[in-house]
Amino acid sequence: MMWVPSQKGGLPVSAEAVEEAIRLKEAGTASEIVAVSIGVKQAQETLRTALAMGADRAILVVAADDVHQDIEPLAVAKILKGIVEAEAPGLVLCGKQAIDNDMNATGQMLAALLGWSQATFASEVALDGDAAVVEVKDYGIGIPAEVKAKDVKRSHGIPEIAGDLFETGQMVVFRPGDAITVKAGAAGARLILLGGETLGGPRYIWWNFVASSKDKIEAAKAAWANGDWEAGRFQLPPGDTDEFIPLPDKR
Numbered sequence: 001m002m003w004v005p006s007q008k009g010g011l012p013v014s015a016e017a018v019e020e021a022i023r024l025k026e027a028g029t030a031s032e033i034v035a036v037s038i039g040v041k042q043a044q045e046t047l048r049t050a051l052a053m054g055a056d057r058a059i060l061v062v063a064a065d066d067v068h069q070d071i072e073p074l075a076v077a078k079i080l081k082g083i084v085e086a087e088a089p090g091l092v093l094c095g096k097q098a099i100d101n102d103m104n105a106t107g108q109m110l111a112a113l114l115g116w117s118q119a120t121f122a123s124e125v126a127l128d129g130d131a132a133v134v135e136v137k138d139y140g141i142g143i144p145a146e147v148k149a150k151d152v153k154r155s156h157g158i159p160e161i162a163g164d165l166f167e168t169g170q171m172v173v174f175r176p177g178d179a180i181t182v183k184a185g186a187a188g189a190r191l192i193l194l195g196g197e198t199l200g201g202p203r204y205i206w207w208n209f210v211a212s213s214k215d216k217i218e219a220a221k222a223a224w225a226n227g228d229w230e231a232g233r234f235q236l237p238p239g240d241t242d243e244f245i246p247l248p249d250k251r
Contacts (some may be wrong), residue, residue, distance in 0.1 A: 016096075035051065040065065
């Protein structure tokens with residue numbers, strides 16, 4: 001059985017999930033497609049579209065009276081969990097995100113509630129018995145030009161920016177006014193995006209210290225070397241007193 005939930009009506013990303021389900025059924029690896037929508041009564045139009053595309057059945061759960069009323073992803077996931085347990089599908093396909101607030105959480109929450117494996121940002125799905133082989137799209141994150149002081153810090157994986165790959169520990173600082181696209185790379189990546197107003201005046205960096213003057217850098221080095229964690233400037237978190245990282249031997 002194939003299970004295709006769609007969220008508040010008319011989402012192109014949910015239509016992609018229906019199309020993928022149809023491809024799997026045409027390939028003989030799915031026996032039935034059931035479309036589900038959770039939202040307002042008007043979402044039945046979306047389900048009619050799914051049926052016209054090739055879905056076999058449709059289920060509508062009316063969970064809001066007004067189209068502008070938000071339904072939290074966790075609430076949607078809990079409702080879907082009950083439906084999945086009743087219908088016992090072999091696979092669930094979800095739209096990538098909501099079109100109104102760009103949330104991308106329901107599918108992941110549903111998988112956690114069910115204890116199922118999950119794959120996100122899928123572009124193609126192939127079934128082999130009880131296993132699914134998922135091809136993931138090479139998505140990029142667009143950073144608008146109006147965002148000020150754009151920095152990207154890599155914490156996992158190898159991101160790609162303007163065709164260049166960046167390794168562990170590198171921070172990329174962009175010029176103001178540049179529109180940037182950051183891609184996760186073939187193996188995926190975890191990134192931290194920093195932004196905000198540019199600080200006035202120069203900044204100096206040494207090891208983990210950044211300050212507005214070299215004198216402050218020297219004061220920080222002395223405070224760190226002194227190691228007076230309780231009364232000094234660098235107070236460690238509670239229970240984190242067993243490990244000390246000395247200052248590096250560099251000037």
